[in-house]
Amino acid sequence: MNSLQAKNFLCFSPISFLFYGLAIICLTSTNVSASYDGNETDYLALLSFKSKITHDPYKVLTSWNHSFHFCDWSGISCGKRHKRVNALQLNSQGLEGSLSPHVGNLSFLREISLENNSFQGTIPHELGRLSRLRRLHLNINKFSGVIPTNLSGCSNLKDLWLALNNLSGSIPKEMSLLSKLSRLVIQDNNLTGGIPTFLGNITSMEVFTARRNPFGGSIPDTLGVWKSLTVFYSGDCNLYGRIPHSIFNLSLLVNFSLAENHLSGSLPSEIGSQLPNLELLQLRNNELTGVLPPSLSNCSKLGLLEMGDNNFSGKLTIDFSKLRYINKIQLSNNNFHGRGEVDDMKFIDSLKNCSRLVRLELANCRFIGVLPTSIGNLSEQLISLHLGGNQLFGSIPSSIGSLVGLILLDLESNRFKGKIPSSIGKLQKMQFLTLISNQLSRPIIDDIGNLSLLTKLYLYSNKIEGHIPLSLGNCKELNGLALRYNRLSGKIPKQILQLPSLTNFLDLSFNSLSGSIPSEIKDLKMLSYLDLSYYNLSGTITSSLGECISLTMLNLRGNQFQGIIPSSLSSLGGLGVFDISQNNLSGKIPQFLDKWNSLEFLNISFNDFEGKVPVTGVFANASAFSVLGNNRLCGGSVTLELPECKEKGSKKKRFPFFISVIVIAPTLFIVLCCVYSFCKKKRNGKPSQSSGNERFLKVSYNQLLKATDGFSVENLIGEGGFSSVYKGILNCDDDDDRFVAVKVLHLQNQGAHKSFLAECEVWLNIPHRNLLKIITSCSSVDFQGNDFKALVYEFMPNGSVHDWLHSSENTSKLNLIQRINILRDVATALDYIHNRCQTMIIHGDLKPSNILLDNDMVAYVGDFDLARLLSADSVGLIPICWRQRQLQNSYS
Numbered sequence: 025m026n027s028l029q030a031k032n033f034l035c036f037s038p039i040s041f042l043f044y045g046l047a048i049i050c051l052t053s054t055n056v057s058a059s060y061d062g063n064e065t066d067y068l069a070l071l072s073f074k075s076k077i078t079h080d081p082y083k084v085l086t087s088w089n090h091s092f093h094f095c096d097w098s099g100i101s102c103g104k105r106h107k108r109v110n111a112l113q114l115n116s117q118g119l120e121g122s123l124s125p126h127v128g129n130l131s132f133l134r135e136i137s138l139e140n141n142s143f144q145g146t147i148p149h150e151l152g153r154l155s156r157l158r159r160l161h162l163n164i165n166k167f168s169g170v171i172p173t174n175l176s177g178c179s180n181l182k183d184l185w186l187a188l189n190n191l192s193g194s195i196p197k198e199m200s201l202l203s204k205l206s207r208l209v210i211q212d213n214n215l216t217g218g219i220p221t222f223l224g225n226i227t228s229m230e231v232f233t234a235r236r237n238p239f240g241g242s243i244p245d246t247l248g249v250w251k252s253l254t255v256f257y258s259g260d261c262n263l264y265g266r267i268p269h270s271i272f273n274l275s276l277l278v279n280f281s282l283a284e285n286h287l288s289g290s291l292p293s294e295i296g297s298q299l300p301n302l303e304l305l306q307l308r309n310n311e312l313t314g315v316l317p318p319s320l321s322n323c324s325k326l327g328l329l330e331m332g333d334n335n336f337s338g339k340l341t342i343d344f345s346k347l348r349y350i351n352k353i354q355l356s357n358n359n360f361h362g363r364g365e366v367d368d369m370k371f372i373d374s375l376k377n378c379s380r381l382v383r384l385e386l387a388n389c390r391f392i393g394v395l396p397t398s399i400g401n402l403s404e405q406l407i408s409l410h411l412g413g414n415q416l417f418g419s420i421p422s423s424i425g426s427l428v429g430l431i432l433l434d435l436e437s438n439r440f441k442g443k444i445p446s447s448i449g450k451l452q453k454m455q456f457l458t459l460i461s462n463q464l465s466r467p468i469i470d471d472i473g474n475l476s477l478l479t480k481l482y483l484y485s486n487k488i489e490g491h492i493p494l495s496l497g498n499c500k501e502l503n504g505l506a507l508r509y510n511r512l513s514g515k516i517p518k519q520i521l522q523l524p525s526l527t528n529f530l531d532l533s534f535n536s537l538s539g540s541i542p543s544e545i546k547d548l549k550m551l552s553y554l555d556l557s558y559y560n561l562s563g564t565i566t567s568s569l570g571e572c573i574s575l576t577m578l579n580l581r582g583n584q585f586q587g588i589i590p591s592s593l594s595s596l597g598g599l600g601v602f603d604i605s606q607n608n609l610s611g612k613i614p615q616f617l618d619k620w621n622s623l624e625f626l627n628i629s630f631n632d633f634e635g636k637v638p639v640t641g642v643f644a645n646a647s648a649f650s651v652l653g654n655n656r657l658c659g660g661s662v663t664l665e666l667p668e669c670k671e672k673g674s675k676k677k678r679f680p681f682f683i684s685v686i687v688i689a690p691t692l693f694i695v696l697c698c699v700y701s702f703c704k705k706k707r708n709g710k711p712s713q714s715s716g717n718e719r720f721l722k723v724s725y726n727q728l729l730k731a732t733d734g735f736s737v738e739n740l741i742g743e744g745g746f747s748s749v750y751k752g753i754l755n756c757d758d759d760d761d762r763f764v765a766v767k768v769l770h771l772q773n774q775g776a777h778k779s780f781l782a783e784c785e786v787w788l789n790i791p792h793r794n795l796l797k798i799i800t801s802c803s804s805v806d807f808q809g810n811d812f813k814a815l816v817y818e819f820m821p822n823g824s825v826h827d828w829l830h831s832s833e834n835t836s837k838l839n840l841i842q843r844i845n846i847l848r849d850v851a852t853a854l855d856y857i858h859n860r861c862q863t864m865i866i867h868g869d870l871k872p873s874n875i876l877l878d879n880d881m882v883a884y885v886g887d888f889d890l891a892r893l894l895s896a897d898s899v900g901l902i903p904i905c906w907r908q909r910q911l912q913n914s915y916s
């Protein structure tokens with residue numbers, strides 16, 4: 025019931041006057057039915073808005089209920105007279121959901137502010153019905169799709185804020201009809217199609233921020249009619265071409281940024297007088313050319329000037345003295361050298377009135393000249409000063425010590441001579457100091473230790489003499505110290521090594537320091553990068569280096585270290601680069617080196633190491649290591665072309681047979697029994713964990729995988745129906761690496777399993793000096809969970825008789841004596857298995873490819889795949905004949 029109905033009611037019945045009065049009282053005293061008072065359309069539209077909200081973390085919409093008139097709902101404002109909704113303001117309420125199209129029914133709306141929520145979906149085109157709307161603020165949401173063309177219906181719109189959404193497509197042409205639009209904020213979307221010419225028709229534009237959209241194209245000349253424009257941000261918009269000169273006619277411009285585009289051409293010389301109100305001028309990272317107009321000296325309101333990373337040229341002649349509010353000057357990476365002049369730095373004098381200057385970035389500007397003492401008159405607010413990569417000469421003015429606010433000082437890659445001024449010790453806030461690549465010669469001042477907040481000190485590539493100052497130990501925040509390429513002498517002060525903060529890098533390489541590495545190095549437990557190369561160090565490598573467990577790079581190259589690599593270094597498993605080349609180190613290559621998984625480069629060249637070069641880990645990749653210039657090494661991968669290592673086994677051969685038998689035979693006997701039961705178990709299909717004897721060589725699938733480089737094709741030396749044979753290098757924990765042939769059974773083939781058992785049995789029963797030695801067997805599962813069986817033989821370096829007979833290279837080399845010896849060896853073996861073992865064995869597949877030759881051309885009969893044992897209960901018999909040597913090889 026509304027008042028109009030009440031009036032009609034009154035006309036029909038005088039008695040109803042009373043009711044009318046009651047009704048009035050009713051309506052004014054309670055709001056229960058108030059939702060229906062005012063406009064039903066608005067009410068329904070708001071309910072629809074609410075219904076589209078899926079998450080309301082602050083419960084802001086719970087007040088949107090029947091108990092209140094919608095004009096009292098939170099976020100809603102109504103006109104005083106007509107009680108229609110004129111503002112919907114729900115910024116930063118964490119709302120999720122979509123924006124109901126029914127909002128387009130709120131025809132009295134002047135403002136929609138839904139910034140910083142999580143609205144998604146499209147912006148409903150029904151909003152275009154809101155002809156009274158002045159402000160549409162939808163920044164920081166997740167709206168996607170295009171900007172609706174219908175928005176042009178919002179003919180009174182002044183603010184269109186759509187920044188930080190996921191909008192795509194181009195700016196619709198109809199936008200040019202928004203004749204009152206003054207603030208178009210569309211930055212950080214995915215808008216394309218260029219900045220359109222027709223935007224120039226919106227003459228009321230004051231703020232245009234479009235940065236970080238992939239617009240493309242060039243800046244239209246028509247924007248020059250935006251006479252009221254104060255803010256123009258179109259950085260990172262993929263814009264090409266010149267900046268139209270009409271833009272420089274926008275004299276009210278305050279903030280002007282076109283950074284990070286591909287703009288070319290030069291700036292008008294009058295820019296300073298054309299744009300006198302500039303506070304921010306940001307054209308960095310473009311391809312602008314010409315001089316930086318001196319008229320900028322007249323932009324007295326300028327706070328930020330970023331023109332770096334362009335191709336500006338010519339002497340820098342801006343007089344900064346009127347720029348009292350300047351806060352940041354960034355001109356790095358241009359070419360400001362004035363032809364034929366050596367006083368490029370005169371402009372520094374004019375900076376003394378810039379009392380608010382905080383950052384001065386003038387690196388790589390090709391300045392030539394002396395750094396004026398007036399550098400010390402710069403603002404005490406200055407926190408970073410970049411002058412690196414110029415050609416500044418003379419000495420570093422001691423006035424620099426007046427810049428007490430400095431946190432970062434970059435004077436690197438200039439031609440400064442003489443000493444580091446001791447006044448630098450006054451820069452108490454300094455954290456990052458780089459003077460690299462100059463010609464500084466005098467000793468490092470002790471005052472450097474006054475910089476208690478210093479975190480990084482780069483002094484490399486100078487000619488600095490004298491000692492490393494002990495006072496550096498006072499820089500308790502220091503995490504990186506680079507003194508490389510200087511002329512420093514003396515010892516490494518242990519004060520530096522005791523800085524717990526030193527975690528990043530310590531580079532003292534290429535100096536004339538001497539002595540050994542102090543044992544205090546162990547305190548650098550968190551240090552990542554240690555370079556002591558070409559340092560003139562001597563003595564042995566201290567074992568305490570093994571406590572620097574965080575090292576990822578260790579370079580000790582080019583010193584005079586002697587002795588062995590201490591075993592304590594085995595804890596440095598995190599190393600990626602390890603270089604100890606060009607020293608006088610000796611001993612064996614430590615076992616742990618090939619187990620460091622992170623090691624990408626190892627250089628032990630030009631030392632005096634001896635023994636076997638491993639082939640696994642870093643040694644598996646020829647380009648990842650160098651062992652050059654160690655004359656006593658052997659083995660390693662074939663590409664190294666080192667001599668073969670003398671096998672332990674062949675040495676043993678020299679021992680008189682009987683001594684070996686007496687000493688070793690009883691032990692072997694026991695082992696053999698255990699091995700035998702191992703084989704037997706397998707035959708019964710039961711999983712076997714180990715041979716039961718700790719001293720017997722155990723190999724896992726994983727070890728064999730490693731030994732054969734993942735059963736790689738390069739290592740495949742033979743293939744048959746039941747098996748493939750790979751060569752490999754087996755690394756046993758406490759033994760040297762050993763060359764082996766690994767025969768992997770093709771278990772999927774019928775009969776493979778049987779041949780495995782046959783070989784196993786033969787091996788158990790009939791070790792003989794002319795029968796191929798099996799070192800061990802492996803019965804396991806592979807990583808895919810399939811059964812895996814392999815036999816590991818001693819590797820026969822001279823291949824098979826078949827190879828010798830049929831390969832063109834070797835034929836001539838088998839002389840008569842050798843052939844007779846081979847025949848004798850084979851005959852001995854056959855006689856043995858046929859007649860002298862308790863169990864008679866028939867080989868069943870004797871052929872030249874099954875006769876293998878060792879280093880000394882002794883022949884061995886192998887491949888007992890098809891062998892048959894002719895005694896029914898042979899497996900129950902204890903082997904009676906053996907030869908110690910082959911089993912000797914089974915021990916560590």
Ligand SMILES: *[C@@H]1O[C@H](CO)[C@@H](O)[C@H](O)[C@H]1NC(C)=O
Nearest residue numbers: 085086087088089090091092
């Ligand atoms: C209506 O909103 C008020 C104010 O937030 C609240 O106290 C009340 O519980 C709400 N009523 C209902 C039925 O949700």
Ligand SMILES: *[C@@H]1O[C@H](CO)[C@@H](O)[C@H](O)[C@H]1NC(C)=O
Nearest residue numbers: 065068069125126128129150
């Ligand atoms: C409100 O808007 C919706 C969608 O735009 C429309 O379907 C509906 O008819 C409108 N309701 C009223 C009462 O105007």
Ligand SMILES: *[C@@H]1O[C@H](CO)[C@@H](O)[C@H](O)[C@H]1NC(C)=O
Nearest residue numbers: 197198200201222223224225
């Ligand atoms: C922009 O204005 C010009 C001249 O006033 C007019 O010719 C042109 O059609 C307008 N462009 C658009 C897209 O409205």
Ligand SMILES: *[C@@H]1O[C@H](CO)[C@@H](O)[C@H](O)[C@H]1NC(C)=O
Nearest residue numbers: 248268269270271272273274
């Ligand atoms: C800049 O404005 C002046 C005066 O209003 C006008 O004469 C000149 O043509 C304009 N220049 C450009 C490039 O629009």
Ligand SMILES: *[C@@H]1O[C@H](CO)[C@@H](O)[C@H](O)[C@H]1NC(C)=O
Nearest residue numbers: 296297318319320321322343
């Ligand atoms: C700065 O403005 C003054 C007054 O307009 C003018 O005389 C002077 O030449 C301008 N300076 C530069 C460097 O353009």
Ligand SMILES: *[C@@H]1O[C@H](CO)[C@@H](O)[C@H](O)[C@H]1NC(C)=O
Nearest residue numbers: 344345346347348376377378
């Ligand atoms: C620079 O500052 C000094 C003293 O603060 C003042 O006398 C001088 O006028 C200023 N120069 C300019 C160009 O503003």
Ligand SMILES: *[C@@H]1O[C@H](CO)[C@@H](O)[C@H](O)[C@H]1NC(C)=O
Nearest residue numbers: 376397398400401402423426
């Ligand atoms: C510049 O600094 C020096 C000291 O470095 C001081 O003597 C001189 O007065 C300063 N000049 C001005 C103009 O502040």
Ligand SMILES: *[C@@H]1O[C@H](CO)[C@@H](O)[C@H](O)[C@H]1NC(C)=O
Nearest residue numbers: 446447448449450471473474
């Ligand atoms: C550095 O500290 C020492 C000792 O506190 C002091 O004597 C010296 O003057 C300081 N140097 C500078 C440049 O402040």
Ligand SMILES: *[C@@H]1O[C@H](CO)[C@@H](O)[C@H](O)[C@H]1NC(C)=O
Nearest residue numbers: 584586587607608609610632
């Ligand atoms: C290398 O060390 C050996 C002793 O290990 C020593 O005899 C030899 O002189 C050293 N060579 C050099 C160049 O220091």
